[in-house]
Amino acid sequence: MFPTRASDDSAMTATVPSGPEISALSPHPEGDRVGPVMEKYAISRDLKPIFTAMVLLLLSIVVFANRPADDQPSPIDFSRQVRPILSEHCFPCHGPNDESRKAGLRLVDRESATEELESGFTAIVPGSRDDSEMWLRITDPEDPMPPAKEHNELSSKQVEVLGRWIEEGAEFAPHWAYVTPEPSEVPVTAHDWPAASIDHYILAQLQAVGLEPAPDADDTTLIRRLHLDLSGLPPEPDRIAEFTNESGEEAYLEQVNRLLASPHFGERLASFWLDLVRYADTVGYHGDQEHHSWPYRDWVIEAFNSNMPFDQFTIEQIAGDLLEQPDQNQLVATGYNRLLQTTHEGGLQLKEYRAIYMADRVRNLSETWLGGTLGCAQCHDHKYDPYTTRDFYSFGAFFADIDDEDHLRNPYGGLNSTPTRRRPEMRLMTDEGRSRAEQLARKISETKPQIDAAIEALVPEQQAWEQQLVARIESTERRQSVWVDDVLDTGGTVSGRWNFVAAEGVPAHSGQVYRKQSSDGLIQHYTVGTTEKTITVSDGDVLFAWIYMAADSQPAAVMLQCNTAGDWQHRALWGGDEIVYGRQPESSAAYQRMGKLPAVGEWVRLEVPFESIGLKSGTVVSGVAFTQFGGTVYWDLCGVENASAAPAPVVEALAVAAADRTDAHRLVLSNYHVDQSQQVVALRSQLASLQKRASSLTERQPLALFTRSLESPRTVRILPRGNWLDETGEIVEPKIPQFLGSLETGQRATRLDLARWLVTPEAEGGIGGLSARVFVNRVWAQFFGEGLCSSVEDFGGQGRPATHPELLDALAIEFIDSGWDIQGLIRRLVLSRTYRQSSRPSPRAAEVDPENLLFSHQARHRLPAEMVRDASLWISGLLVDQLGGPSVKPPQPPHYYRHLNFPPRKYKPDMGSNQWRRGVYVHWQRQYLHPMLLAFDAPTREDCTSRRHRSNTPLAALVLLNDPVFVEAARSFALRITRWQHDLDLIGRDSAGTDEEAIVFAMKRATSRHPEPSEIELLMNLLESSREHFAAHPEQVKTLLDAGAREAVDFIEPVDLAAWVEVARAILNLHETTTRE
Structure with a gap:
């Protein structure tokens, strides 16, 4: 399907060609790096594309500087050095988009770039920069290209790269992402640091720029990191002690395998996937009503927990309904197709929303599985990638069979109701419910023949019965x-x-x-x-x-x-x-x-x-x-x-002589005879009771969105400039983007064909190598802070080149060869020495690689929003360990929904144990996301989110201090601390623990480490000052301790408990408590 990349021997020496230079530095926006060195050299996130290129440039400079004087520099690499320059600076006017092309110049391939233009000039003359109009234009001091008014000037180094490339023959190469992954030799280094092939690739790049890996993280930091990454929860202090006592490779592997087998693994990994597929509990547009989406979320969690192969994971979501005899779980998986934003607004335009929904599905699938921006071709051909408008609408035609328009045709049916109507929906049966339903169905099927037999037995008695009925009528009964x-x-x-x-x-x-x-x-x-x-x-x-x-x-x-x-x-x-x-x-x-x-x-x-x-x-x-x-x-x-004694039609039929009766007369009489039979009436009553029980059983089961295919798919046309009112465009059939090949199906291609193509290797006609690269890169970013290609959302021309392309290919190939084993991939990553590094960079690494794109140390960052909540609940002992189920609604400001209408809503928080469940189960209201989640940068999931940005604002600290959930967590944590302090069995002696010992206990549980003496002193001072304050203000004690779900406490005075609540709040608010390092 793809052209094959030529073998790259540079992997052996870790040579990385140069790229664009860096233009500016600014303080790191997150403020969560360690030490003044990091603060000094932190880089603006907006400049990351430029910085990525700078790292590649530094790699090449260092390698070139280490060569012998008579050694010639390596040839220019088109994919890593030239294409990024062309894409950033030239493609807006000379790229794939025919409509925006200037001067007829197309710099997309060698043939078009080297042909003579209508002006008589030739942009590129291979082997001669001086004869190339392109070189003359980019070096023209008076009127350079790109024009100065575009504010997109080339640097001198970029100009020289283009000049050298022309001199070397101006060879083009396919974009790296669309080349079939090829195995490469693992770099060999004279170093005892690597524990796996991953480490060899990483080390080779580091040594190329004169860096060494960071030291291993200490055992406590490592086990905490591993728990947070694989379960989303901190480790129990006993687990830490167990690991630090045993230590070693076998002990570490045992911890890895235990966490991968934990049900919390699926809950942890699900969050990043739910961001991608824009999972939410509400429809998004207009009234943002609730819909029945949570069973899909539970399916994702179970899929990760059961280690469902990624190819199956893909197929069941996109086309599970098209499999032969799909089971309930496979249909629930197709809820993926229904997660887009929908509207239930009265007076909507059907064709408009057809176009909106199709575009949403195209954008999401192409970014999630292909790392592509196919959505940019909705109105015109893509300006930077080979996607055409025809590709966009042909890709959208794959979804034209999805039956999802009932709410568009009849929006008033769900306009003012929530949950709203979004047919088709299915009832979910548990194993127990399914068994009961089967029993009832069996009894119903047994009863129906009995009714038929009882009716058949009445036929010989019909004449005698009619005579008896005539007698009763005549007697006025x-x-x-x-x-x-x-x-x-x-x-x-x-x-x-x-x-x-x-x-x-x-x-x-x-x-x-x-x-x-x-x-x-x-x-x-x-x-x-x-x-x-x-x-x-x-x-x-x-x-x-x-x-x-x-x-x-x-x-x-x-x-x-x-x-x-x-x-x-x-x-x-x-x-x-x-x-x-x-x-x-x-x-x-x-x-x-x-x-x-x-x-x-x-x-x-x-x-x-x-x-x-x-x-x-x-x-x-x-x-x-x-x-x-x-x-x-x-x-x-x-x-x-x-x-x-009989209805009028029966009396009328009896009045007609038997020989003269019509078929209608005889039917009236036979039906009435049946209705009067006690045996038939009893059996019918029994059948009605069974049917009612079966219906009641079904109605009690939860609803779930799923995908149902139309018998005749909707017609899809190319919409000129994306205008849904314009029906002059050509009708298209389902097809993959033309530059990626074609599906040879012999008939109209389906979503099932598309899904299988995504996970079929290139050698077999699919695009599996790209899908594997994209997924592996996303998983790498989860465990190392950045992807091997840092633009995890875009593998196209505007994305960033992979810093370690050979490693990315090696991991993708192994992922496919392993049977798409997700847990196997993660196990390999976390067992590497690269993963186990300290998160503290050396001064040299901070200077050369401030964004850690070379992975010279581990990443250090604040926990995602859901995990911030989960960690506090876990530390306090409030977290409810329940897997799956409907979304939960923790407390939030009472009037937060005041502008949410159609229908107007009043938020009803869960007041039982549901409010203490994990963040992955929290109700996701797209227009009004829970304020706690917003404060910690959770996405609204209105669209695909490949990466969450992090910001530090006062709102986050205020949430940790004042949100009812966190106030109650602090109160519960204080009770946990003081119970430990007074539980003689726990502390193993005859007298209560001291306050200092209680603080050590609290810090170990929250931060997984023993506090420093200075920290103990600070917290002791806070405890004492809080005791004095609350003793003087008893009314504040009641206010603080009455917050949230309360329980009777008789082993500690209220003033003392309130003081410990303040200590608990301080500990829960520590940067270290909410940070993964």
């Missing part, structure tokens, strides 16, 4: 139609509490159970349309219901109501005047006072002639309501007693 008995038919509208009970000391009047209602006031339950037996009233028909009123809990009044044409205006009342519904001072046409309450302690039949409550013959009654005020009432059989 009345007929009953039952509406409610032992079960409630499904399919209609019900309200109130339908408590079907038995064994209350009251025998059922009919069937096995009855309904119980108890209340101190007005209470009602009703049903509308829950039976096919709607009644058309005839003259003389009577509504009836059997009730039993408890002698020791008699109601003040009971009432029956009938539903007609959607209203409840026809009522019959027994007893007092307490029921307010439709209350009238005396009986009227639709309101009938039936007199006193019936007798108590026995079943009594309430009867209401329909005409007495204003219902005339021909009125359709579709529901009934059962109302009482106070007391306990048991409600049983309810229905209608008809004046005739």
Whole structure:
């Protein structure tokens, strides 16, 4: 698929060619580096692209300086030295984009760059810079290129690189990221530092610029780093002691394997993936309503914990629904396709949002898996990479089969509700629920043939039954139609509490159970349309219901109501005047006072002639309501007693001689015979009960977004300049970007074809080498602070060249060969000596490599937002160790949602143990992300986030001091400290621990190290001054200790506890507590 990179022998000597020079230095924006040396040489993050090139330049200068005098410098490397210059300075006007091209000059490949232009000039004459118009223009002192007005001037060193390149033949090469990864020889160095091949690659680069690796981190720092990186939580002090006592390679490997096997590993690793795929609990646009996305998050955590191979991890997310007979988990995985921002705004334009959604999916998949910026080709061809507008829309066509437009076609269905409707959604079954559902399905399948057999057995009896029915009709016998008995038919509208009970000391009047209602006031339950037996009233028909009123809990009044044409205006009342519904001072046409309450302690039949409550013959009654005020009432059989022994259609059919009856007559009679069969009625009732239980079981299961494919994918057109109103563009089919090859499927390509292409090696027609590079680079950045290619989000022309391309290729190749083993990759990284270095740079490293792009020492940085929260909860003992489940809502400012509408919302924080769960489970509201997460730079996840930026502001410190979760954490931590101090079994002696010992205990738990004497002194001073302060201000003690979830404390005085809370707050606020080094 890709051209193959030529073997690079320079890896043996770690020669890295030069690049653009650095232009300026500025103080480090994060302020979290160690020592004045780092502060002095820290570099602005905005200048990092330039600095990356400077590091490469320094590498080449040092290597060249170490060569013998007669040794010629290495040839210019196009990919590492020339392409970055062309991309940054030349491609805006002479790059891949045809629309923005100036003077007809295209510097993308050798053929176009060396051809004669319409002006008669030739930009590049290979072998001769003086004959090359490009050289003349970039060295023209009067009118240089790029023009001065663009403020994008070339440095003198960059000009010389271009000149040398022309002199050497102006050879072009494919962009490094799109070249198939090739194995290289591991650099050999006369050094005993490397423990793995990774270390050889790193060491070779360091030695090339005269650097040495940092010393190994001490055991305490290393084990803390490992725990934070692999579990997201600090280590227990006992774990630290165990490791420092045993130490050595085997002990370290044991710790690595233990942490990789921990369920916390998946929770830790999931955060970076959720940033990439823009996971959130809300839809994003307009009302930002909640949707059912959390099962996808749990799937990601479980996938990492189970070490799902990355190729399977990829395929199931993008196209799990297209696999043969996908299981529930594979469908949940396809929730990835539904994580984009959506809108439920009324009056939206369907075509506009089709274009928006498609663009979102293209951007996200290309950045997440390809490290590409294909989204930049939505309106025009990419200015820096070979992506065309056709590529963009052809790539988007892969998603044209996703059924995700119900909310666009009917936005009002979810406009003012949250969670909102985002069909398709699926119910998630647990193993236990699935077993129960299968049992019910089996019973339902067994009952249906029994009903059919019972109906078939009635056929021989039909004639005799008809004769008996004629006799009953002639004798004017009345007929009953039952509406409610032992079960409630499904399919209609019900309200109130339908408590079907038995064994209350009251025998059922009919069937096995009855309904119980108890209340101190007005209470009602009703049903509308829950039976096919709607009644058309005839003259003389009577509504009836059997009730039993408890002698020791008699109601003040009971009432029956009938539903007609959607209203409840026809009522019959027994007893007092307490029921307010439709209350009238005396009986009227639709309101009938039936007199006193019936007798108590026995079943009594309430009867209401329909005409007495204003219902005339021909009125359709579709529901009934059962109302009482106070007391306990048991409600049983309810229905209608008809004046005739059979309905009018049956009577009419019987009046026709058997020989003259039509098929319609015979059907009416046979159906009525079936309806009157006690055996059939019993079996149907049993079936309805089973179906209701099955439906109830399903409805109790949580919902999850998933992907469902349309039978006919939507048509996708190229939108000229991205204009969704312009339908003149050409229709396109699903295709991968043209410069990356093609999918030979023989039919319309699908998402499954796309997913498999992403993880198929180039030799087999895929792009797996690039996908592996991108993922490996992301994982490297998680454990070393920067990627081997520091622009983790962009492997294209505007990205930064890899500082260690051979190492990146070696890791990508091994990742694929291992079966895409994610845990195996991480194990290899953390076992390297490079990972185990100290985070303190030498003065020389701080000067030569201030951004640590050569990995001369480990990275040191503040914990991500979720881990800041998790660490404080863990230190305090509050953290709830529960895996998975719906998102949780910790406390936040009460009016934070005041501008969140459609619908207006009031935040309801979880007040139980849920508020102490890990940050990965915290509710992610895109428009109003939890303030604590925002203060620590968590992304809103409105779009793909490949890297989180870090900032230090007063808000972060204020959160740690005043956020209710952290205040409660400090209180709990203080209790933990003082309990240890007073627990003689824990401290192993006969007297309580001293305050100094308690401070040592606290510092070890929070920072994983023994405090210095000066630190103990400072905290002791804080403790004593706090005791004095709170003794003088007891009202503040109550305010502080009443915060959050409280528990009774009897072993310590409140003033003393409050003082320890202040110490705990100080420790939790330490830079060291929230820092990984």
